[in-house]
Amino acid sequence: MNFEYSPKVQDLLQRLRQFMTEEVLPAEQTYYQQLEEDRWGEPPVMEALKRKAQDAGLWNLFMPGTEFGAGLTNLEYAPLAEEMGRVLFSSEVFNCSAPDTGNMEVLTQYGSPAQQERWLKPLLAGEIRSAFAMTEPKVASSDATNIETSIVRDGDDYVINGHKFYISGALNRRCEIMIVMGKTAPDSSDRYRQQSQILVPMNTPGVNVIRPMTVFGYDDAPEGHGEIIFDNVRVPAENLILGEGRGFEIAQGRLGPGRIHHCMRLIGQAQRALELMAARAEQRVVFGRPMSKQGSVREDIAKSACEIEQARLLTLKAADQMDRHGNKAARELISMIKIVAPQMACNVIDRAIQIHGAAGLGQDFNLARAYAYARTIRLADGPDQVHMMQLGRNLAAAYGSEGV
Structure with missing residues (x-):
């Protein structure tokens, strides 16, 4: 394993460190002060930092392909992610924050062209935020085969019913899309083929965000960790990702x-x-x-x-x-x-x-x-x-x- 970073990574790391020192760290207290004024919106300082990061070419650094990102390997990305990790919110400045990163990777690898056009592109541009809904309060979600949320085909739609919690990002007003994991074939003999994943817009009728769950008393605004009830949520069948049983x-x-x-x-x-x-x-x-x-x-x-x-x-x-x-x-x-x-x-x-x-x-x-x-x-x-x-x-x- 080569411990010396390539000239490309060294250049990115130097530029990133400079940006963190000159732009992000001085804005840290301002960010939290602005959050007190609007818990679930985007603090104005974040919007300004994002524009500067894009202009500086420090954007979507996590994406392995050059079509959408910097084209870095996992090893090359590691020192950059470490540097961003020094400030809790700074990954978002560079459009490298979870759960958006995971959702963008899912849509890049498994999404249909229509799904990529509708949801991947605005996520890559940092225009919207997203959430990933898997964890449930009534079952041990550390074993993902336990999840009980149902995804049932009904004509040209799927109907979703279930109860999720600690859904990171769901409280943010800029969160427009969730990837929801549930069961399309709960009786399948293969317990790893029972689950599917489906795209659910946050404004879909029946998506009821009950409350933000806290972590040691922190509400982790502006993303939050939502408790959500899915009550006969109906979405088009084309929102299913990859196919039934592939969740x-x-x-x-x-x-x-x-x-x-x-x-x-x-x-x-x-x-x-x-x-x-x-x-x-x-x-x-x-x-x-x-x-x-x-x-x-x-x-x-x-x-x-x-x-x-x-x-x-x-x-x-x-x-x-x-x-x-x-x-x-x-x-x-x-x-x-x-x-x-x-x-x-x-x-x-x-x-x-x-x-x-x-x-x-x-x-x-x-x-x-x-x-x-x-x-x-x-x-x-x-x-x-x-x-x-x-x-x-x-x-x-x-x-x-x-x-x-």
Whole structure:
């Protein structure tokens, strides 16, 4: 694996870092202040930042193809996603934020020409936002075969009934489209062919957004995490993606890149927490000397640096394997980093909070929000336990078959 980035990536990274330093970081507090005035709209500063990012050629960096994006591999995108991850909202500035990224990838790989024209193009242009509706409150959605939302063919339409929650992005007023996962063949003997995915415009009659779900008390505006009731929601049959029974296949194709993108961003969050921790320890005087003179504080800084670098290297290895051999062949490494990176970020950010004292819990630093995000990713795209279960199963089978 080559650890040296190509001239193209080095140029993009330098330009991105400059943009983050000169444009995004100075706007961080303004962004959150404007959100207080309009929780579910787009803060004016975000709109301005997006225009500047497009003009700077820093747009759709996650898209692997050159037709719609920068044409980067997963390995090439990794340092860019890490840099964007330093500020929680900055991925949107460059049109690289979830769940839009996953939805754009789904529509690019599996969408019909009509679906791409109607929904992919405005998403790529950053004109609209989107949501992905899979998780349900009444079943263990960590096993996607459990979902109960029904998608029933009725003439030229499909009728959808179900109950979803923690649907990220659904509260945003600019969210115009959801990809909904439900069952078209609940009685099929193949439990992985029961599910389908379908496009549902947010303004469709019967789509009832009940409330925003919170994460550690945060409503995560302006995207939010909606609880949604689908009550006889009727959409045209052509809104089905790929075909009946293909939902699980689409989900697996979507989740590999999505999982590793979260890990890349979390490394950026953890790196920023480490830098804040070190600066605070050097500047804060306790018991007559800087905190950095305390052995336990030095240990926290050193452990955090080691853990971040370990996670960074594992992320790069997983990305490299995805590029070389495909997502399926890299699934064990993807599971490993999905287990490692969120836990690492939680640990590092928690240490940074502790060193900041009460200030680490408040709004003057980004640490509390960062911790809530990191802790969320231990559940999003599959909880730790599911990844460990599957990874352990695969490793036991592989090593067990080799003998001792």
